[in-house]
Amino acid sequence: MKKVYLDNNATTPLDPEVLEAMMPFLKEDFGNPSSVHQFGRTIRVKVEEAREKVAEILGADPLEIVFTSCGSESNNMALKGIYKKNCNHIITSQIEHPCIIETCQFLETHGYEVTYVSVDKYGTVNPQEIEESIKENTLLITIMHGNNEIGTIQPIKEIGEIAKRHGVYFHTDAVQSVGKVPTKVDDLGVNLLSLAGHKLHGPKGIGAIYIRKKTRMHPLISGGHQERKRRAGTENVPGIIGFGKACEIAQREMENELKRLTSIRESLFKGIMEKIPHVQLNGHPTNRLPTTLNMSFKYVEGESLLINLDLKGVAVSTGSACSSGSLEPSHVLLAMKIPPEIIHGSLRFSLGRFNKEEDIDYVLEVLPPIVEKMREMSPLWEEKKTVMGK
Numbered sequence: 607m608k609k610v611y612l613d614n615n616a617t618t619p620l621d622p623e624v625l626e627a628m629m630p631f632l633k634e635d636f637g638n639p640s641s642v643h644q645f646g647r648t649i650r651v652k653v654e655e656a657r658e659k660v661a662e663i664l665g666a667d668p669l670e671i672v673f674t675s676c677g678s679e680s681n682n683m684a685l686k687g688i689y690k691k692n693c694n695h696i697i698t699s700q701i702e703h704p705c706i707i708e709t710c711q712f713l714e715t716h717g718y719e720v721t722y723v724s725v726d727k728y729g730t731v732n733p734q735e736i737e738e739s740i741k742e743n744t745l746l747i748t749i750m751h752g753n754n755e756i757g758t759i760q761p762i763k764e765i766g767e768i769a770k771r772h773g774v775y776f777h778t779d780a781v782q783s784v785g786k787v788p789t790k791v792d793d794l795g796v797n798l799l800s801l802a803g804h805k806l807h808g809p810k811g812i813g814a815i816y817i818r819k820k821t822r823m824h825p826l827i828s829g830g831h832q833e834r835k836r837r838a839g840t841e842n843v844p845g846i847i848g849f850g851k852a853c854e855i856a857q858r859e860m861e862n863e864l865k866r867l868t869s870i871r872e873s874l875f876k877g878i879m880e881k882i883p884h885v886q887l888n889g890h891p892t893n894r895l896p897t898t899l900n901m902s903f904k905y906v907e908g909e910s911l912l913i914n915l916d917l918k919g920v921a922v923s924t925g926s927a928c929s930s931g932s933l934e935p936s937h938v939l940l941a942m943k944i945p946p947e948i949i950h951g952s953l954r955f956s957l958g959r960f961n962k963e964e965d966i967d968y969v970l971e972v973l974p975p976i977v978e979k980m981r982e983m984s985p986l987w988e989e990k991k992t993v994m995g996k
Contacts, residue, residue: 609920618958640830652847659857676811680800681779684777688823697744698721702750729756749765750781752894757894762795766796782898798817798818799816801815870961875887877970882973887900898957899954902953909950911973914980915969
């Protein structure tokens with residue numbers, strides 16, 4: 607049976623070049639980068655070289671990069687660590703990743719006020735609504751760059767200009783977009799940006815946050831001098847080395863991969879539209895990540911489709927990996943005002959560096975009969991056929 611992995615938004619397979627770069631630091635190069643002897647000094651040099659590679663993909667100064675354990679930690683650090691006197695109002699959107707929304711909800715129980723701006727039918731925020739939400743005590747605007755479920759890319763540059771005009775800090779969760787589309791921090795106009803290694807064919811357990819110079823931050827983790835006293839704890843050296851290598855490869859391959867993955871994604875979209883009736887695209891038709899295609903298959907359950915595809919060797923998802931196991935409809939699709947019965951039939955196909963056209967051909971071979979089979983067992987489909995007079 608052929609195996610096709612189309613859940614790259616959940617995590618990506620490790621690039622062999624990344625694994626090769628990491629291996630020495632899992633064996634002979636084991637020193638602690640905080641140690642002053644030669645074992646530690648050698649590792650410190652390699653950690654700083656990796657920091658430079660992460661900074662380069664963002665167009666940032668290496669001193670503005672702080673290594674964390676993952677994107678969720680970076681997002682928590684941005685929201686809980688940012689500080690400005692007499693300011694406790696945060697603006698975010700209704701479709702952020704759960705680690706942003708749940709952190710905002712936590713902060714609301716500790717005296718913060720949070721405004722959750724709406725999105726349109728494509729999952730795009732309105733910069734004007736954000737500007738109208740700004741108050742005298744607004745501390746931070748946090749809007750994700752590319753949505754993890756539908757791929758829609760937000761007008762980050764325009765929001766950055768608004769934030770700067772009002773003297774408000776601006777953070778973007780760019781975990782899904784770094785390495786896939788350009789994310790230069792000066793172009794985006796952000797003070798803070800989150801990214802993670804395992805979303806761009808690097809290792810799990812390593813992330814980073816960009817903190818623009820002169821941005822006032824409290825550390826999320828205290829108790830050590832690491833990361834210039836911004837994040838205590840012995841550094842994950844193999845992860846950092848792998849993260850740096852992954853950023854180097856992504857920077858090198860980004861232009862070609864953007865074109866290639868967009869072409870593959872469109873082949874999948876057009877094939878589904880041609881072969882399967884009663885489907886709809888969720889998200890912006892053009893302004894979205896090249897890796898992401900979210901489709902609703904009416905009159906069937908997405909979970910059933912996922913299981914049946916898995917039996918054929920195809921891995922997809924019904925939304926965010928961090929919400930896996932929840933029976934609740936996607937909060938992203940609900941915010942876009944998609945009816946719950948359609949949301950429950952949605953699948954997310956997410957592509958990566960190692961996907962090929964033949965993967966798409968195989969999916970388009972096995973998916974239509976699965977949908978047909980599922981619909982024949984669906985009471986909703988029976989009602990639809992009755993209405994259509996079939």
